[in-house]
Amino acid sequence: MNVTVNGRPREVSAGATVASVVEMLDVAPGARGVAVALDGEVVTRGRWADTELREGCLVEVVAAIQGG
Amino acid sequence: MSEDPLRIADRTFRSRLILGTGGFANHELLAQACRAAEAELCTVALRRLDPAVRGSILDVLDEVGVQVLPNTAGCYTARDAVTTAQLAREAFETDWIKLEVIGDDRTLLPDAVELVAAAEQLVDEGFVVLPYTTDDPVLARRLEDVGCAAVMPLGSPIGSGMGICNPYNLSIIIERAGVPVILDAGVGTASDAALAMEHGCDAVLCASAISRAHDPVGMARAVSLGVQAGRLARGAGRIPRRRYAQASTPEEGVPAFDVQGISS
Numbered sequence: 001m002n003v004t005v006n007g008r009p010r011e012v013s014a015g016a017t018v019a020s021v022v023e024m025l026d027v028a029p030g031a032r033g034v035a036v037a038l039d040g041e042v043v044t045r046g047r048w049a050d051t052e053l054r055e056g057c058l059v060e061v062v063a064a065i066q067g068g
Numbered sequence: 069m070s071e072d073p074l075r076i077a078d079r080t081f082r083s084r085l086i087l088g089t090g091g092f093a094n095h096e097l098l099a100q101a102c103r104a105a106e107a108e109l110c111t112v113a114l115r116r117l118d119p120a121v122r123g124s125i126l127d128v129l130d131e132v133g134v135q136v137l138p139n140t141a142g143c144y145t146a147r148d149a150v151t152t153a154q155l156a157r158e159a160f161e162t163d164w165i166k167l168e169v170i171g172d173d174r175t176l177l178p179d180a181v182e183l184v185a186a187a188e189q190l191v192d193e194g195f196v197v198l199p200y201t202t203d204d205p206v207l208a209r210r211l212e213d214v215g216c217a218a219v220m221p222l223g224s225p226i227g228s229g230m231g232i233c234n235p236y237n238l239s240i241i242i243e244r245a246g247v248p249v250i251l252d253a254g255v256g257t258a259s260d261a262a263l264a265m266e267h268g269c270d271a272v273l274c275a276s277a278i279s280r281a282h283d284p285v286g287m288a289r290a291v292s293l294g295v296q297a298g299r300l301a302r303g304a305g306r307i308p309r310r311r312y313a314q315a316s317t318p319e320e321g322v323p324a325f326d327v328q329g330i331s332s
Contacts, residue, residue: 006116026119033126034117035159042154060116062155064125066089066098067113068139068166068275 005059012053019048021059033064072299074271076248077164077196077217079135083108084265085295086137086250088275092284095128101278102132104288110134111166111275113141114155126160137198139166144179146186153190165190166220167199176226180207184214191215200252203237205244218247220273223254223264227276231260235267242268258287258294265298266306 001012005021012020018036027034036043037060043051053059074081087107092098102110110129129136138156143149146169153165169186171179178201190197197216201207208219221241224230231254232238242249248270255261255277264272274291281287 025117027117031124033112033124033159035114035155037151037155040151042151042158044158060155062114062159063117063121064112064136064138064159065115065121066092066125067115067141068088068090068111068137068168068273 001053001055003053003055003057003059006061016053017049018043018051018053018059021053022048022061025061027061031063034061035063036061072303074248076198081108081271082106083292084271084299085261085292086111086271086273087134087278087288088273089125089129089279090141090275091279095123095125097284098125098279099128099132100285101288102129102134104285105274105278105292107292108134109137111139111273112136112160113139114152114159115142136160136162137164137166138162139200140168140186141170143169143186144171144182145169146182146189149182149186150189150193153186153195154193157195163194164196165198167197167216177222178202180204183207184210187211187216188214198250203234203241205237205240208241208249209244212245212247216247218250218270219245220250220252223251223260226253227280228254229256229277230254231256232263232267235263238264238267238269255291258290261291261294262298262301265295266301268302269298271295 001014003010039058074084083106085105085107087105087110089110138160140149140152143152149169169179169182170176187197187199198218198220199211199216200220203221211219223232250271250273251264251269252273255274261272272295278284278287
């Protein structure tokens with residue numbers, strides 16, 4: 001299944017979830033200051049594990065940085 | 069200053085300087101500047117996660133003991149700003165958001181139409197919205213009307229260090245506002261922060277003037293003292309401006325030193 005993660009095309013296995021993408025990015029479980037949007041909708045942390053990706057979906061994984 | 073707290077929504081702060089964290093060379097310098105500024109509230113931003121980055125800014129700010137104020141920097145539409153605010157709520161576990169909706173990438177000036185739309189929606193969703201706005205008193209009032217917890221007019225464009233370009237507009241915003249007015253953007257040095265407070269701002273947000281100074285920690289202290297000095301001066305009341313001198317030494321009883329002076 002082809003998806004886009006943070007602007008880059010990625011191939012993931014069928015049944016991949018938001019949690020598997022986060023894991024793919026080397027984010028430690030429970031890492032602070034991380035949030036995910038799937039096709040422009042926020043997926044709360046509690047739903048990462050059971051939110052499955054769809055073919056062609058856009059995943060944005062964001063983290064805290066200095067700014068403002 | 070502890071007997072003169074800043075109140076925004078349901079929180080109280082002793083410090084009237086909000087530190088923007090953008091532009092610091094590293095986390096250690098940021099931590100030192102935070103302490104020197106005696107800041108209690110610091111902005112943070114969200115960007116695509118970079119797996120190469122080690123250590124979170126949140127751990128640094130936690131260690132210093134400051135609260136975080138996420139922003140929506142880089143958003144050009146109400147839609148993007150709302151989504152970014154929702155991500156920030158998830159990432160930082162706070163309903164507070166410094167709302168920025170930019171209309172132009174050279175001036176980084178706010179897009180008034182998108183800003184009000186985003187503010188209205190975020191207030192409806194339960195956010196405590198602190199919008200970065202122009203120095204237009206009408207726009208500031210509209211933002212207050214839709215339920216923003218404060219208004220954050222610019223003194224001049226972000227990072228320009230031009231100070232307060234239109235003190236008259238800023239004064240009008242302050243006179244009419246029913247929510248705290250926080251000067252955001254334009255501070256170039258400590259005196260700009262002092263002036264903002266003398267005009268009656270409730271607080272100042274400062275980033276570039278500190279983070280891009282030759283000595284960021286020294287400037288953090290200076291801006292903090294500027295904010296405190298301006299606040300005290302505002303309370304004490306400046307004398308009116310006049311075009312001609314008014315002697316501060318009594319004119320009566322001046323001795324005369326020549327005969328003509330005695331006879332006249």
